[in-house]
Amino acid sequence: MSQAKSYAAKSATTPLEPFSFERRTLREDDINIDILYCGVCHSDIHIAESDWGPSIYPVVPGHEIIGRVTEIGNKVSKYKVGDLVGVGCMVDSCQHCSQCEADLEQYCDNGSVGTYGFKDLIDGSITYGGYSDHIVVREKFVLSIPQALDASKAAPLLCAGVTTYSPLRHHGVKAGDKVGVLGMGGLGHMGVKFAKAFGAEVTIFTRSESKVAEAKLQGADHVVVSTDEAQMKASVMSFDYLLDTIPVQHDLNPYLNCLKVDGTHILVGLIEPIEPAVHAANLVLKRRVLTGSLIGGIAETQEVLDFCAKHDIECDAEMISIQDINQAYQRMKQGDVKYRFIIDMKSLKN
Ligand code: NDP
Ligand code: ZN
Known part of the structure; x- marks a missing residue:
């Protein structure tokens, strides 16, 4: 001992x-x-x-x-x-x-x-x-x-990195895909870096007007201020994937509507229970997928470390x-x- x-x-x-x-x-x-x-x-x-x-x-x-x-x-x-x-x-x-x-x-x-x-x-x-x-x-x-x-x-x-890398890899995010990252914190800013490294066009959704300029410095192609209804409306039916890192309960419905047909909303932020309720129509009418992802395995975590070393990605x-x-x-x-x-x-x- x-x-x-x-x-x-x-x-x-x-x-x-x-x-x-x-x-x-x-x-x-x-x-x-x-x-x-x-x-x-x-x-x-x-x-x-x-x-x-x-x-x-x-x-x-x-x-x-x-x-x-x-x-x-x-x-x-x-x-x-x-x-x-x-x-x-x-x-x-x-x-x-x-x-x-x-x-x-x-x-x-x-x-x-x-x-x-x-x-x-x-x-x-x-x-x-x-x-x-x-x-x-x-x-x-x-x-x-x-x-x-x-x-x-x-x-x-070892956490923020692999938690964002793993679902983007699992869902096969590739060049030309439109990816939205919800929340510009520890996980969110790594999500931007990985989605960009995989060739996607990346949008940060943030509550904070003050993070707009920095989101671009992080490599985001676009920024949506999520508290601005007009900006949210302009994003409807635009995304293939949303990577949701928000750590508190929030209404998923406006975000689901930002997905195209067959688009996928990936929860990594752990919010229990999900409230307010998700409207089934927001999934059913556009065959959208709501899913989640938990960190990554040991081999994949090593892959992330090696990938970041090779591509000069750091937190x-x-x-x-x-x-x-x-x-x-x-x-x-x-x-x-x-x-x-x-x-x-x-x-x-x-
Ligand atoms: P951070 O606190 O670093 O970032 C979260 C971001 O979410 C904030 O920067 C903020 O971005 C946004 N946010 C915070 N509060 C609110 C709110 N009230 N409404 C809307 N947006 C908000 O957290 P982490 O990145 O470390 O973790 C995010 C979540 O992921 C946590 O719930 C954590 O437990 C979970 N997690 C899950 C893992 C998994 O395996 N699935 C692994 C690791 C963490 P902005 O200011 O841009 O709006
Ligand atoms: Zn963690």
């Missing part, structure tokens, strides 16, 4: 605070990683605040982890001490169901193990995430960080100290982040 320092939420209504706990002794296929950077995902807020039902407290959030290998179990073959590695949203799965065999561990029939707030499959202990100084993870769930990536900006690729991020985390959560709730906070975990020593 090793003592870990971290920041944790002790309840849904209290700010994150320093917290110490024990990481397990390395198993034969485990890797010990000293955490350098950890991205801040809106899911961290949802789980810290029990937005998706009661969380198991204390919650140590963080599933966009970059660090260095400091120790390996005796059956580890892929990594050695000193390697730069990453850990994303999952740390284990059953490894034998049809989903795991298809490299879709996130959809494991027996339930994948999230990086924090889940039960370890072997000893039943609760997983603690990346707002901590080190983490112990099974080799299979550790990613290799390509040298060409800037380590200080790579963390968000736009603001570096913070762990002591700023509660303020960062407030700013994210107000849509005030360009476009991902990354915690410099050295600050945990302060």
